Amino acid sequence: MADEITDIDELPSTPRDLADTHPDVWAAYTDLGRATADAGPIDGEEKRLVKLALAVAAESEGAVHSHVRRALDEGISPEALRQVAILAIPTIGFPAAMAALSWIDDLAE
Structure with missing residues (x-):
């Protein structure tokens, strides 16, 4: 897995x-x-981005770092990772999404 x-x-x-x-x-x-x-058909990049989005929504810096690290290792672009935080703005609010963006950039820059 x-x-x-x-x-x-x-x-x-x-x-x-x-x-x-x-x-x-x-x-x-x-x-x-x-x-x-293994509970469903989502896999690969889609699964990683969903897991990152969940970490962003939970406002968990450690989980965001973990999923960003794994995503980069799996070849997912930093731009795709940043888009997850940007997509979160209307749902979790601007300040929380900007915090998540900064956590993504901790590792993606």
């Missing part, structure tokens, strides 16, 4: 510590991620 992080050492420190301390919880979490990713 493209969303799965198989190397725990690649995780940021907080989830890496959780995975080390509670491997059963981490395993359940990754199983849930795999099951949700």
